[in-house]
Each structure stands twice: as structure tokens, then as C-alpha cells.
Amino acid sequence: MEEGKLVNDKGIRVDGRKVDELRPIKLEAGVLNRADGSAYIEWGENKVLAAVYGPREAHPRHRQDPARALVQCRYNMAPFSVSDRKRPGPDRRSVEISKVVSEAFSHVVLRELFPRATVDVFMEVLQASAGTRCTALTVAAVALADAGIPMRDIIASCAFGKADGQVILDLDKEEDNEGQADVPIAIVPRTNEIVLLQMDGHITKEEFDSGLKMAVDACHRINEMQRDALRRRYAVTTDRHKAVKASSEGV
């Protein structure tokens, strides 16, 4: 790791980013026909599609919560999304990610409005390249908004980590493989509450503090992109409505 350093003397990373710089992100809302809400993201080399169905009746019935809706997320990797083909179906990693993402969304969805119902969120990783859980959570939040699910806020997610002994934002694949720590977080932008936080590796309290600050800041920037995507989606819908209205008025 000495030669081929991940961060050079000037604080520039292999792909040219600064330590607190995100990979390029493209986000689009409303990309599928069948789902109640959907969104698509390209984040660095990651490509993730999200779809939302619901609120709809929860099955089987004994899983229903009489007081509020369930939020059930399913994170899934396409077999061809990774270099070594992944066998179809959930593995332990997918089950854990699905669980922590479900819990994060459960915090912001106004679940009390839909007793006995379920809101189902499907995240399909079509191309994977480090940071897929943050990517998936970020795009799923947009899909939830696109589906009109009432939420207290649109949550946003990002990771920080450590490589070459430096705290850096949004690790790419090489940094993830060779780095010393990876810390994905998700926040409620309005309140800075942490709704997802995982970490493995090796990091000091001071590094954690500075990285967490970096990632919270980044989540706010990401949240702006989420809102932009929804604004563009809304503009399209509004234009269409206008067109419909115009045509129905006989213009």
C-alpha cells in the first residue's frame, strides 16, 4: 500500500477527488410504469433502481401492526452486478442491509396514518462498486417520495472511512478494499438525527468525529440532489397535467 498511495501529499485521491468530495451522482425520479413510485441513481459506478408499492394490505395477516404501517425494504443484487456472479436470492449481507434500511425509513414514514398496511420498498443493485447500501437508501428515499408516501423528511445516506490513515468521504471500490474503515450513515436532514450507522475496521474517536461531520455535510448535499430530482419529476408531471388540462379545454 506504500507505493500506489490512495491519498497523495496534496490530499488528492486516485480518482482525482478531494478527501471530502463525493463521486458524481445522477438521480431521476419516476422511471418505472408499474410501481407506485420509483427512482434511479448512478453514483460513481453504482447503478441502483428503487420501486415502492403501497401503502397496501400487509400479508400474511399476523405480520400486520394494528396501529401503524410496516415499512419493508428489500435490498437485492442482480447476479451480474458484481465481478464474481452472485447467486440469485438473499444472502446474509442482503438480509442485514434490508433490515437496517427498513429501520431507517420506519423512523420518517408517517406510519400511524396507515394501520395494518405495508409500504414495500425494493432496491435492485444493477451494478455495484462500493457504497451500494448508501446508494440504495438514497434512491429509495426518492422513490418513496415519488410514491407520495407521507414522510417527515427525505433521508439521505453517505459513507466516510479511512484509507492511508486519512479520513475520506464516500469510498470507492479500491479505497474500500484497501482502506482501514468504512462507516455508512444516514441522517434526517432537517434534524441531523442519525437513522443508520454501521462501522467496521479501525478508527480513533477523533477520526470518527471528523469523518462523521464530513458525512453529515455530504448528506445535506445529497439531499439537495434528491429534492432536485423530485422537482424535475414534479415539473414533468405538472407539464403533463397542464397539457391534459389544455386539451380537455379543447385547445
Added chain:
Amino acid sequence: MEEGKLVNDKGIRVDGRKVDELRPIKLEAGVLNRADGSAYIEWGENKVLAAVYGPREAHPRHRQDPARALVQCRYNMAPFSVSDRKRPGPDRRSVEISKVVSEAFSHVVLRELFPRATVDVFMEVLQASAGTRCTALTVAAVALADAGIPMRDIIASCAFGKADGQVILDLDKEEDNEGQADVPIAIVPRTNEIVLLQMDGHITKEEFDSGLKMAVDACHRINEMQRDALRRRYAVTTDRHKAVKASSEGV
């Protein structure tokens, strides 16, 4: 494939059959005690047993159709029915065959008479040697009739195919392995409607047309054997009834 031709100059196949000749078929109805209806077939080297239970209540309840009965077929191969032992339980091939056979029978069973019910058809391949799905469907039709399930007709099944560039009827194992195409069909004899049709391999439209005609003709011959088996079964039952009646009359 040049030497050891599958069909010789005189149109005679390795086992001595003509191109449009079926392998020998033996069919017997009413062979099991427990099932509501049953039948047994030996078709070439194939041996298949069929049993029918129902109409009976469909489980689980959410699978019930409030307007008509389900027809649920299960095609299964005994582990020792093939040269290389088959692991017990359904594989993808069995699932597909079960599905297309269920669909074929759904067309002729008077399902509207039994809302919420199921008619379960079990086909066990005890010895396999090419053409087991046609064999299984043919014997299952007899078992359904033996169970007294009301049907618009007794469907019959047979395959055609292509080997050595010749269109032939009812491929045996060698012809199936080395041939160019296999096309199983099933028809409603009264109307010549096609209720099952699958094909893989390589065949021209003209070959397909001539083979289809051959197979439809053969299905009619097979249907005659199905009816014979039921007549023999009915004769036995009637004889037994007569005997019972006679004895109850004190003779």
C-alpha cells in the same frame, strides 16, 4: 450419425418402426386402492402411474378459486427411473411439465361444477425412456376419467420430431438424444384443439406441418386405447356390481 442411421432408406427406424408408428402401448385403469381414480401405462420402455384425488377442498384457502375448481398436476420422477439417479423432489423440468399438463387438463375438466375445490393429479414416472410427458399426460387422462371427474373429452398426447432429417412420430431415447427436434403435443380428440405444444430443436415450417398432422392422427389412435382401458375397467366394475347384486339377491 452418418453410420448407424436412425431411419434407413426404406423409412424404417432402428427399432423396426415406420416413421409414423407408435411404440407399443399398454394401458390399464383402476390400479390403485387409495386414490379416487388411477391408471397405469407402459409406453415403449416408459412406465408411468397416475392417481387422482378430488374434487376436494383446496388448501391453503387463498389458493381457492371461488368460481371453479383448480386442476393441480404433479409430474414426478422416481429417483431410480433414470440411468443417473435423480435426486428426490421437484427440479425445474418437473415444475414446467407439471404446469403445462395442469393447463392442458384445465381446458377439459368441467371446473365450474366444483367451485373452491381442487382436482389433484399425480403422475409418477417409474421408468423413463423419452416421451415421459406425453406418456404421463395420456395415463393421467385415464385416471381422471376413472375418478369420475366430468370432462369435455379425454385428452391424448404424443410427440413428433425429426431425426436424420426425417419427420418421425414418437421418438425413442436414441432418436431423442441424437435427433434435431422434439415436439410434444396434446389434443382434445373431438375437436382437434391443441392444449399442449412445446418444441425445441430445429425444424422447418413444412416439416412442422407434416409432423403435426402425423401426431394428431396418432393422438386419435391413443385416444382409442384410453377408451378401451376405461371400457375394460367399466366391464370389471359392472361385473362386480352384478356379482354384488346377485349375492345380495340371495343367489
Added chain:
Amino acid sequence: MEEGKLVNDKGIRVDGRKVDELRPIKLEAGVLNRADGSAYIEWGENKVLAAVYGPREAHPRHRQDPARALVQCRYNMAPFSVSDRKRPGPDRRSVEISKVVSEAFSHVVLRELFPRATVDVFMEVLQASAGTRCTALTVAAVALADAGIPMRDIIASCAFGKADGQVILDLDKEEDNEGQADVPIAIVPRTNEIVLLQMDGHITKEEFDSGLKMAVDACHRINEMQRDALRRRYAVTTDRHKAVKASSEGV
């Protein structure tokens, strides 16, 4: 097997036991906090924990017996309980043992008192060394009593077998591996009824008769240990009750 004989000329076994001598047994009732009843046993090198929950509602509902309770036992080996790590989850052996143990307890639990309910018995083998099913049944009987489940008697279990052509009681690991037969039994001590009996190997009727007598006698000795464990447990509980009573009386 000639050298290193399992039973020497004086009828003494490798570990110093006589042919009709049990391995040392330690039994304790009431060892877990969460379960309704529990017990722990060390029998030779075997260590088994048992827990009982119930009577409680049986799920799913279609498994309920409207006239009586189910007794559902689950025998499970911890992955590290044996020399070669055992994969978690039930294997065929565990399923069979769970079944025969459930049937044995079903004979003595007063099941008619709890229609539609289930009494669940969990046996965890933490360390295994021949004879785990007898060990598990014996400790589970104590756990059932500890849970206050009404029973006609506390059943007890023990195996006999044959090694070096000699009938011996309670085979240890070496005797089990190299012996000629293993015969686990369980009895209702009050009536000497057999509620569990399995055998594999090779044994004459005469050997079987003498071994069975030996094992029935041993079951009575084991039953005494079961009752002792419950008495000690009861003493503790009574002391506690007295203390509670005393304190509530303001002493």
C-alpha cells in the same frame, strides 16, 4: 478388538464400571430464567439442557388438537457439541429423536387438560458422548415437572447394549462405536411400561431379555435422581416462599 478388550475377565469395563453400572449423573432443576421449566444434566461426558414452555396456544392453528394438548419436543445438537462440527439445524437423526421423544412424553402428560394447547420441550445437547437421547429425555422429564406440567409419572431413560459379546448398561462412546448393539429405552417407572424402545445392531433374544431387565432397573435408579433434583428445587422454592412470607409478615 481382541486386544484392548472393552470388558475384561472380571466384568470390568475400560472406564472401571461394572457391566450394570451407570456413568456418573448430575441433575439440576430450574436452571433458566426465561423458560416455564428447565433442567440441566451431566451424564458421563454428556451435557444437556432442557427447557419447557407451555401449555400455550398451538400455532399454526390447523395443528391444534381440539381434544388435547400437543407435546412437541425438539432435540438439537449445538454445532460444537461433537468432534466434527455439526451444521446448525435439524438433520434426519434429530428429527427422528424429536419424534420418538415427543411420543414418549405424550403418553404421560395429562394432555386432555389443555385442549388446543401445546407443551413445547427443547433439549439442547451442549456436549455429546454416546447416549444423548436417553440423557435428553431424562433431563426433559425433570424440566416438564419443573414447569408444573401435570404428568402421570416422570419418565426415565437409559440404554443397554452389547460389546465384546457382553450385555452392558449405558454404553460410553468407545463402547458405542465398537460394540455390537445399542438399545435405548424409556419407561414409566410406576408401571414399567415401555414408552421408547429402539435398537440397532445384532443381539439374541436372551441377551435382549437380560439387557432389558438391567435397563429397567437402571431407569428406576435414574428416576430417583430425577425426584431428588426436583426435591432440591422444591426446597429452594419453598425456602424462598418462606422468606417471602416472612418478609411480608413484617419479620
Added chain:
Amino acid sequence: MDVVSELLRDHIYKMAASGKRVDGRAPEEYREIKVRKGYAKNAEGSARINLGKTEVLVGVKMILGEPYPDRPKEGSIVTTMELIPMASPTFEAGPPRENAIELARVVDRGIRESKTVDLGKLCIIEGEKVWIIFIDIHALDYGGNLFDASSFGALAALTNAVVPASKINGEDYPLEVEHHPISITATKIQDVIVFDASLDEDRVADARLTVATDENGHIRAMQKGLKGSFTLDEVDYVVKTAKKLADEIRPKVVG
């Protein structure tokens, strides 16, 4: 397994208590046994067994495989049982449940632990290549007493099996079967014992005791089942009777 009316239960018990059975048999009388060996041509050995209204098909397949590391000089035997839904309205498709597993394991022990086949003779190259025998039991028609029908079928199929040594450039030869253990099942209805239970007797049974004995009268396997119990005297009676019945039945199965 089935819900049977109390009436049937009473009827069968009352007959049994007076030494009679619904189908006219004596308490220790087996139903007719038909054995057709070599039925399934793609198997190395097979037998189709009819025991009264019960029908079972057993196939033996022999596969080349590796020995277990702790037994490098031995082949192995795997016995499976499928209670396919064809055989009874109460059998369900899917992986084997506890009834099928118990059946398969009892048959398996009756074959394996009694050394019916010498596993050492299944070794081809020590530590590398052995024959694995699969005994697959297919219940076709369930009319009571599957334990014995399955066990007869397994033994008959083994005595019919040919080792496919031509696969390894040898010559095929018949599998050597060293012992002929015959499984006999007693069924207890309240306080009465009958042998070879019919379907109705199986449905009202309180306890079951299977005893397999070999041609020398030695016990080779036992299994008590169901929620009832046996007294010591009853066990004694069942074992004695099992030896006697096994000797009558063995020739029909081994042929």
C-alpha cells in the same frame, strides 16, 4: 394421521378384543405378499411389493463416490423414503417430514446396522473410490403397515441388485447380500395386539413395535412408535412372534 370417528375406533377395538379383525384375519396373520423383482429397468435392482392393499416400489441405484474420511475402506448406503401424495390423501408433497424420515431411518438401520451388505466389499480404491448404494423407497398405495412393506421392498431390491462394475471396466456381478432381516410390525389398539395392521387399524393404533430378525433368529433392529406404551410382557410376546413370522415370510421376500 386421519381424523377417524370414534365409532370406527370402537368397532375395530371390539373386534380385536374378541380375536377378530375387520378383514377376517387372525391377529398374527399377514396379508398376501406379492414381490416383483427387477421391475424398474433403469435401477441396478428393484422390487415392487404388494402387501394387501399397500404397494411400494423400491429402487436400488449404485453410484461411484468417495468414502467417508473416517471409513476409507467402506462404501455406504443411503436410504430415502418419499411419502408421495399419490399414495394417500393425507400425504403431502415436499421434503420428507418426520413420518417419512422415521420410516427411512428404521429401514436404513435394519439394512445397515445388521450388515445385510458388507460395506467393505463396496470399496474399489481405498480412500478414493467406493460404491454408494441408494435405496429409494417409493410408496405408491398406502393401505397400512408401510414399515414392513418398505422393509421387504428394500431387502428384495438388494437381492435383485447387480453391481454395475462395467462402468469401471469390470464385469457386472450380483450384489452379495449377507443377511436377510425381516421386519415384523405389531400394532397395539388399546390393550390388544395385531400384526401387519391394515389401513383402518393403523388409523386407530395406539402403539407400534417393529422388530427385524435375521435367518438365525437374532434381533437386528427394533423401533417402538406412537404415543402408547408396551408392557414388558408385550415386548416379549412381540419379539417371539416376530421371529416366528419372519421365518414364514422370508422366502417370499428373498425368493
Added chain:
Amino acid sequence: MDVVSELLRDHIYKMAASGKRVDGRAPEEYREIKVRKGYAKNAEGSARINLGKTEVLVGVKMILGEPYPDRPKEGSIVTTMELIPMASPTFEAGPPRENAIELARVVDRGIRESKTVDLGKLCIIEGEKVWIIFIDIHALDYGGNLFDASSFGALAALTNAVVPASKINGEDYPLEVEHHPISITATKIQDVIVFDASLDEDRVADARLTVATDENGHIRAMQKGLKGSFTLDEVDYVVKTAKKLADEIRPKVVG
């Protein structure tokens, strides 16, 4: 799959019977086909297919493995289909059920049996090392006619695939695709036949017939589905029309 009101059924049938369709198409008219090859960069080949409102992503992965013992000189092809719940409110998570299995097997046969890829060319060392091609079909948006969309996607992804020979110290090279079978699906609603069914047409369909023909007009695969039937004349019509439509569509898929 869905419960559809009788009204919708009637409406669609009446339109179809008069030669019209709900979305304005002619009976033999396909919806717009968009093919984006090379979408998934971690796959050896991939294609994202839009067929009207249906969207499917197909990835091809090539893995080193051992050949089947009975075909030591050939690689192999494995096709999987996941009807992930993203694509439709009626699809459920879990192992593939019969619909997904049928779909995967029909696509698989259309590729394999039609010798689209020469399996002999996938052999690296006879009996030891071959390429195994995994064709994984991911349905993203179900808007009707998944059979054709999946089949187009599989063919397009194969024509996009690169054999990763650099893994075995060779040089990567494009996978050779020998034939271009195009799957065409006819859907029968009562007595009327339309092609490339929309979602609503799929929901009220009585029978389905898929016919794959190659660039020579030869039939390469067929599959009849659902509970309805076809007359012999209808089969004839569907096969003829399938050849005609396949020739129109092939360039869009193969590119």
C-alpha cells in the same frame, strides 16, 4: 394472475374482436422496442430492453467450470429468471415459482437447443475446463409479454458478450453468436389472436403461443401456455406470422 373485472375482459375482447386494441395497435403490431447493450459493466455482456411498458435487464456472466461428464468437450448455458417484486404488485420475493421457471426454460431452450452459441467453442481443456454462460434475466417493469422481452434481452446480451479469456492468460474476444432466433408471442382472448400482448391483454388471456424462428425462417422453439387451446388453423397462422414479425424485429435486437 390478477383478478380482473369482467368488464375489462369484455371491453378488451370486444375491441379485439373488431380488430382494434386498447392502446390503438393493430393485432400484429409490436410496441416500440428499445435495446441498450452493455449497460451492466460488471457483466461479460448485457442488454436493457424496453418493449412498450415492459422493461427487462439481462446480464451474461461467463465462469470457468468443469464440463458435464457426458459432454466433456462442451461448455454449458444456465438461464435464470427472477420475477422480482419490483416489477409487479403480483410478483413475490423468494425462489422462482412456476411462471418464472417456465419463462427461464423457454428462453433457455430458445438459446440452447437452437445452437445460438456453439457449446463446443466454450471448451478450454477437454473434460476439465470450460466456460459456463449464465444468462440472468431481471424483470424490472412488467407491462405485458415478458416472454418476448426476456428472449430479446437474452439474445441481445449474448451478442454483446465478451469472452473474458484474459482470466486464463488469453486475450478477451467477442462471443460468437451463430443464430439469431427471435421469439414472437401470440395471445388468444376468447377466439381472437393478438401479438405482443399489453399488460391488460395478458391479464385476460386464455392461451399463449410463443414461436421462435431464426434468420432462415426455421422454427427453433415453441411453447403453448395457459388454459385455453389453439385450433390447427390458428397454430398455422401464428407460426406464419411469427416468421414475418421475427424478420422485422431481428435487426432491432441484434443491432
Added chain:
Amino acid sequence: MDVVSELLRDHIYKMAASGKRVDGRAPEEYREIKVRKGYAKNAEGSARINLGKTEVLVGVKMILGEPYPDRPKEGSIVTTMELIPMASPTFEAGPPRENAIELARVVDRGIRESKTVDLGKLCIIEGEKVWIIFIDIHALDYGGNLFDASSFGALAALTNAVVPASKINGEDYPLEVEHHPISITATKIQDVIVFDASLDEDRVADARLTVATDENGHIRAMQKGLKGSFTLDEVDYVVKTAKKLADEIRPKVVG
């Protein structure tokens, strides 16, 4: 997991809000910890942990196996967790569900990613033979805070483990444990935080934060769980407190 009455929830919260706990502990106070190493003799290492009313048994087995192709010089660690129904009326038999999987994965990462064991030292022959460590966690009695009890048990069992090198003609030697990360779990009930939650506290918890720190005070693993959230200040507080508590508890676990 359980349905808990609002009354219990209110009661626990009100006490916690005033700095008290139902069992009399202070907010940062752990229950009594008992560690019995070497309990399971057939395991290479084991530890039975009591944390208040919670009891966990962890066994370490070391098996010979092949390394992953991409890490030919390293052994590997596999951690499993069974929430067996013995431990709680709400645990069900069957394959691990999401709670058990999360628990196992958090313990696993706490061991593996923190390099508690040097995987390089588990290599026997590069690319061919390595030691695989199985850490199997068996929850026997669930009285709250399974995360820490499991994690303590895993570490204690590893420090107790002996590498069975005699299996490969070497001499057995103690497994080297390089670091001693101690997992500390904070539980948030509404706006109050307590450590080492009891069963009742677990049942009414809104959020959970587990932090593992090593003997140098460095963070080695974190996991936030449940549907609640933490403020940035709360995270800071939990991490600081975790370091402090870990230093107190480490000697009891490592021994």
C-alpha cells in the same frame, strides 16, 4: 419483538427519565458478568457467559479447509447465531431470521474486521490448506442485551481456543488473539439512554447503538439498530461511555 403494554413502557421510561432503572442499576451500570471458559470439551474453545439473566454459550471449532481463491494466504472466520426457541418464548426454530443474522454479522465484524485473529497465521499451505474458525453462538436464556453477551462470549471462547495442530501432525497450541475489542450497547428509550438493557428495557427500546472498542480505546465496530434515531451529541456520548465501560469489562471477559 413482544407486544408490551403501554403501562410497562411508561413505567420504564419514567424511571429512566429520572435516572433510575427497574432493577435498581445506574444508567451506565452493567449487570453481573460471569465467564466460564472451556465448558464445551468437544470444541477447540468455548465460553459460557452470564450477563445478568442472559446466558449464552459460544463454541469455537477449527476445521481444515481451502482458502478463498482471492486470499490464498489467509484462513477464515464464520460466525453463526442460533436464536433457539429454548431461550425465549418469542424465538422460533428454523433458519436464522434477520435478528439472528444481524447479531451474528455484528459479532463477526467485531472479530474479523478488528483483526482480533490474524488470518494470515491460519494459513497452513498457501492456496491449499488453511484453518477455518467457526464461532457458533448459542443463546440459552434471553434476558436482554444479547449483542454484548454474544460478543463477550465470542471473544472469551477465542481466548480459550487451542489450534488442533495435532490433526496435521503438529502440536496443539493456543490460538493467538491479537486484540480484545469489547462491545458495549446503549439502548435509547424515548430520549433517555441506558447501557446493558434488561429484557424489559429491550422490549420497549426505540433505538440501539453498539460500539466495540479495543484495548487502545480505538473503535473497532459499530451498529445502530431499531427504528429510532440518535442525535450527534448522543452518538458522541455513547462512544465515549463505551470506551470507559469496555476498559472496566475487558478483564472479566479476557480473564
